[in-house]
Amino acid sequence: MTETSPAVAGEAMAADRNQVELSLPARPDLLFLVRMTAAAVASRADFGYDQVEDLRLAIDELAVTLCGDQASDGRMQLLFKWTEHAIEVVGVYESDHAERRPPDLSPSNATNELSSRILEALVDEHGVDVVGGCPRAWLRMRRRKGTRP
Amino acid sequence: MTTEVQFEMAETELRGVMVLRVEGEVDVSTAPQLRERLLSLADRGHTLVVVDLSTVSFVDSTALGVLVSGVKRLRAAGGDLRLVVTERRVLKVFEITGLTAVFAIHPTADDAVRA
Numbered sequence: 001m002t003e004t005s006p007a008v009a010g011e012a013m014a015a016d017r018n019q020v021e022l023s024l025p026a027r028p029d030l031l032f033l034v035r036m037t038a039a040a041v042a043s044r045a046d047f048g049y050d051q052v053e054d055l056r057l058a059i060d061e062l063a064v065t066l067c068g069d070q071a072s073d074g075r076m077q078l079l080f081k082w083t084e085h086a087i088e089v090v091g092v093y094e095s096d097h098a099e100r101r102p103p104d105l106s107p108s109n110a111t112n113e114l115s116s117r118i119l120e121a122l123v124d125e126h127g128v129d130v131v132g133g134c135p136r137a138w139l140r141m142r143r144r145k146g147t148r149p
Numbered sequence: 150m151t152t153e154v155q156f157e158m159a160e161t162e163l164r165g166v167m168v169l170r171v172e173g174e175v176d177v178s179t180a181p182q183l184r185e186r187l188l189s190l191a192d193r194g195h196t197l198v199v200v201d202l203s204t205v206s207f208v209d210s211t212a213l214g215v216l217v218s219g220v221k222r223l224r225a226a227g228g229d230l231r232l233v234v235t236e237r238r239v240l241k242v243f244e245i246t247g248l249t250a251v252f253a254i255h256p257t258a259d260d261a262v263r264a
Binding site for chain 2: 114
């Protein structure tokens with residue numbers, strides 16, 4: 001058994017309090033729930049109105065990148081974490097069916113290119129990769145100067 | 150609390166030009182309806198179409214992709230697809246993707262028809 005000092009345990013609890021996990025079917029008609037969660041997290045983190053709206057759009061693009069534009073049998077897992085300086089979101093697409101081809105993460109079509117331009121403009125860092133056979137997409141948005149309430 | 154994406158479309162004619170008024174959020178779940186409507190208008194012989202987005206509160210890349218496909222098709226037929234955008238957040242999406250150079254964007258449907 002590993003002992004944890006009260007100070008370390010307190011930091012871990014504080015970190016846990018500043019994160020939200022969302023798990024939902026990878027269905028286009030449920031994407032609004034992802035946007036609502038993003039807006040709620042950004043508001044909770046005291047980001048300004050413009051950044052709340054920017055995150056709402058950025059998370060939509062991240063989710064479309066992960067899941068494509070068709071309903072699937074898979075699920076999307078999203079982890080939102082925030083500090084006073086930044087918000088990070090990591091999304092993973094998981095499918096029960098191994099034979100199902102994972103979403104195309106390459107910027108090879110016009111919509112992916114538009115999505116990439118939007119993310120480039122709105123967030124500070126973003127990326128896609130594959131972890132354990134599951135497509136993953138992530139973004140990080142720092143608080144803009146002068147927007148702290 | 151909102152439990153689904155709000156989205157509606159309505160067609161009107163203004164001085165002989167088809168105006169498609171869109172309301173709500175145009176995202177990956179609703180953009181296919183916009184695509185179908187634009188294809189339908191083109192099939193019915195409307196080569197000049199104004200898409201009024203003044204009551205749209207949200208667009209994403211899939212919505213932009215549909216509009217780009219629409220303008221390509223209508224221009225290939227000798228027509229055009231003009232936009233009405235008044236919402237700052239929506240205009241920003243066109244700006245950051247460089248699509249303000251592709252579309253004629255107007256403040257009112259009347260301006261778009263007269264252009």
